[in-house]
Amino acid sequence: MKLLRRGDSDNSDKRDVEGTEASSASEEAPIEQVGKGRPTPKRRDAEAKRRGPVAPAPLTAKEARARRKATRGSKEDRKAEAAERRASSADRRARMLAGEDKYLLPRDKGPVRAYVRDFIDARRNLVGLFMPLALILIMTMFVTPALQQIVTLAMLVMMLFMVGEGIWLGRMINNRVAERFPDSTDGGFKLGWYAFVRASQIRKLRAPKPRVGPGDAI
DSSP states (O other): OOOOOHHHHHHHHHHHHHHHHHHHHHHHSOOOOOTTSSOOOOHHHHHHHHHOOOOOOOSSHHHHHHHHHHHHOOHHHHHHHHHHHHHHHHHHHHHHHHTOGGGSOGGGOSHHHHHHHHHHHTSOOGGGGHHHHHHHHHHGGGSOHHHHHHHHHHHHHHHHHHHHHHHHHHHHHHHHHHHHOTTOOOOTHHHHHHHHHHHHSOGGGOSSOOSSOTTOOO
């Protein structure tokens, strides 16, 4: 057992008083807060809090249908929206058929493709008979075998001429484009195929619609 002397007792009392004063001073001193003291909320959580509580999921199919019907709006509103969509679609199609570059498909955009279309539309091409001849070939399947052989032979001869014209047309288109647009990178087989497909279509079914007539100067 350790005996305390009078000096030690005085020192211990002094240390107790100093400890009490230090603890009270630490309690009274304000605690400096670093940062805002809370994690930053996620954006979706903040937006959900602003919108309010999320509605619970429907328990029955009837409730789900009622909720969908409420969010769709009235019948008149749906009809007005459908009519607006149809009008917008018709307007875009009309502008596309008119040849406005903004509304064209990627394959038809650009001055080079517009020149190729005008060049093809200003000519009468043998390749343009491809679709009518294909229809005639289908109709001959219901006639006598002798007539079928004659029509098939004639179709083969016409197809050879069409292939030859397509090759010649592709080369001529590439030469004209190289002269008219020397800085263009559009050319080769793709451009020739584009011209061949345009020429093989019936004139009234071409899209965009022809801007020039047969025989017009390009």
